[in-house]
Amino acid sequence: MEQKKTFYQEFEVFSKRTPSSPFQHQFSLLAPNAEMAMVMAQENFMRRDPVADIWVVNREHIRGLTKEEKVTLQRLDNKDYRTTKGYGYLKKKWRHYEQQMLDEKEILSWAGGNKND
Amino acid sequence: MTEQNLTITPELKDAVVNLLFQLADDDFFYSYRGSEWLGLAPHIEEDVASSSISQDSMGHAAMFYQLLEEIGIGNADALAHLRPANERRNSILVERPNGEGYYMEVPKYDWAYAVVRNYFYTAAKKIKIDSLKNSSYEPLAKVAIKVNMELYYHLLHWKTWFVQLLSSTGEAKQRMQAAIEQVMKDFADVFSFGTDGEKFIASGLIEKEDVLIQRWKQHLEPVFQSIGLTVPEIPVNGERNGRNFEHTEDLVSAIETLSEVYRIDTAATW
Numbered sequence: 001m002e003q004k005k006t007f008y009q010e011f012e013v014f015s016k017r018t019p020s021s022p023f024q025h026q027f028s029l030l031a032p033n034a035e036m037a038m039v040m041a042q043e044n045f046m047r048r049d050p051v052a053d054i055w056v057v058n059r060e061h062i063r064g065l066t067k068e069e070k071v072t073l074q075r076l077d078n079k080d081y082r083t084t085k086g087y088g089y090l091k092k093k094w095r096h097y098e099q100q101m102l103d104e105k106e107i108l109s110w111a112g113g114n115k116n117d
Numbered sequence: 118m119t120e121q122n123l124t125i126t127p128e129l130k131d132a133v134v135n136l137l138f139q140l141a142d143d144d145f146f147y148s149y150r151g152s153e154w155l156g157l158a159p160h161i162e163e164d165v166a167s168s169s170i171s172q173d174s175m176g177h178a179a180m181f182y183q184l185l186e187e188i189g190i191g192n193a194d195a196l197a198h199l200r201p202a203n204e205r206r207n208s209i210l211v212e213r214p215n216g217e218g219y220y221m222e223v224p225k226y227d228w229a230y231a232v233v234r235n236y237f238y239t240a241a242k243k244i245k246i247d248s249l250k251n252s253s254y255e256p257l258a259k260v261a262i263k264v265n266m267e268l269y270y271h272l273l274h275w276k277t278w279f280v281q282l283l284s285s286t287g288e289a290k291q292r293m294q295a296a297i298e299q300v301m302k303d304f305a306d307v308f309s310f311g312t313d314g315e316k317f318i319a320s321g322l323i324e325k326e327d328v329l330i331q332r333w334k335q336h337l338e339p340v341f342q343s344i345g346l347t348v349p350e351i352p353v354n355g356e357r358n359g360r361n362f363e364h365t366e367d368l369v370s371a372i373e374t375l376s377e378v379y380r381i382d383t384a385a386t387w
Contacts, residue, residue, distance in 0.1 A: 072270035076263055078176050 011037035012062065014055040015046065023055060034058065125188070132316040133254050134190055135206065136323065139310070139360055140245075141181035142207035145197055146368070147238060148175035149375050150211060151231075153220045159228055170235075170271050177264045184256055195383065198376040202368040206311070208359045210238060210303040212368040229292035232282060233300045236275035237337075241307050243268045244332045245323065253321035276340060283344045297349060305352040308333070311360025 008030040014023040027045060031037035037056040046054065065073075125133070151171030158164040182193035190196065213234075216226035246268060249261035282289045308326045310317050317323050330351055337348045357363035 069273070072273050074266040074269065076173070076176060076267055078179075079172070081172075 010059040011056045013041045015051050016053050019052045129320050135313045137181050137185050138206040141178050142205050144174050144178035146207050146211040173267045180260050198379040202364045203362050208307045214367050229296040232278045233296040236279045239271045244329050248324045301349045305355030306358045309360050
C-alpha cells in the first residue's frame with residue numbers, strides 16, 4: 001500500500017456553471033485541508049468560465065468500487081420493462097384496431113344495403 | 118429444441134425436469150415473497166433496490182421455466198402459474214410468508230426475517246449456480262453462467278444488510294438472531310434434491326448435496342467471523358421436504374393469489 005499522506009491531501013473538485021445546472025467533476029488537486037483546496041480550486045481553474053458553485057471533496061471520503069466489486073455492476077439483458085419507450089407503439093395498435101372496427105362496420109352496412117335493394 | 122429431444126434419454130429427461138422444477142419454483146416463490154414487500158420496505162431506496170432484486174430473480178425463474186418449455190413440458194407461463202401446490206418442487210423456506218398479516222390489509226412483516234432469508238437463500242443459490250456452470254446438461258449450464266452475473270450484487274446487497282443489522286445493538290440484533298433461528302429451521306430441504314437426488318449426481322447434472330453444503334458454510338464463514346458469530350448448522354431432516362411435493366398451506370394460498378389474474382384468461386397475450 002502507498003504511504004500515508006502527511007501534509008498534502010488529494011481533493012476532487014466539482015463545480016456548476018449556473019445555479020440550476022448539475023455539479024460536474026472538474027479535476028483534482030493537492031491541498032492541506034478543505035479551505036485551502038477551495039481557494040486553490042478557484043484561483044487556479046475557475047478564473048475564466050462563469051461558476052455558480054464549487055464543491056471540494058477529500059478523496060479519502062469517496063467510496064468507490066474496488067476492482068472485485070465491479071462485477072456487481074453486471075446485469076442480464078432481459079429487462080425491457082425497465083426501459084419503456086414512452087408507449088410509442090400504442091398509436092400503431094390503435095390504428096390497427098380502428099381499422100378493424102371500420103372494416104366490420106362497412107361489411108355490416110353492405111349487408112344491410114343489399115337487403116334493402 | 119427438437120435436437121435436444123433427440124440427445125436426451127428418457128431417464129435423464131426425468132432427472133433434468135425434476136431439477137429444473139426445483140430451481141424454477143425456488144426462484145419463483147422467492148421472488149413472489151419479495152414482491153409482497155413492495156411499498157413496505159424500511160425506506161424508499163431499499164424498496165426500489167429490493168424490488169429490483171425480486172424482478173431479477175423472477176427473470177431467473179423465467180429462464181428455468183423456459184428450459185422446461187424447450188424440452189416439451191409445457192408453456193413456461195402456465196408452468197409458473199397453474200401448477201398446484203402438490204406439484205411444486207420449491208423448498209419450504211421460500212414459501213413461508215413474510216410475517217403476520219396480509220399485504221393488502223395490515224402487514225406486520227419482519228425485515229430481519231427478510232434479510233436473513235434472502236441472504237442465506239442467495240448464498241445457497243450462488244453455490245448451486247456455480248456447480249451448475251459445469252452441468253452435464255448444457256442448456257442448464259449456459260443459463261447458470263447468465264444467472265451468475267446478477268448474483269454478485271444480490272449477495273453484496275443482502276450481506277451488507279446482514280452485517281450492519283447484526284453489528285448494531287439492542288432490538289435489531291435480537292430480531293436478527295431470532296430470524297437466523299427461524300430461517301435455519303426451514304433450511305433442511307434447501308440443499309436437498311429429494312428422492313431423485315442420486316440420479317442428478319450420477320448423470321452429472323450437479324454436485325452432491327453435502328459438497329454444496331460445505332461450500333455454503335465456507336462462503337459464509339468469513340462474514341460470520343467478522344461479526345463474532347459462527348455459521349449455524351443445517352438441520353438434517355425437516356418436517357417436510359418441498360423437493361418431494363411436501364408443502365405448507367401457505368404455498369396453496371400464495372399460488373391462489375399470484376395466479377388470480379392469469380387464470381381469468383389463460384389465452385391472453387401480454
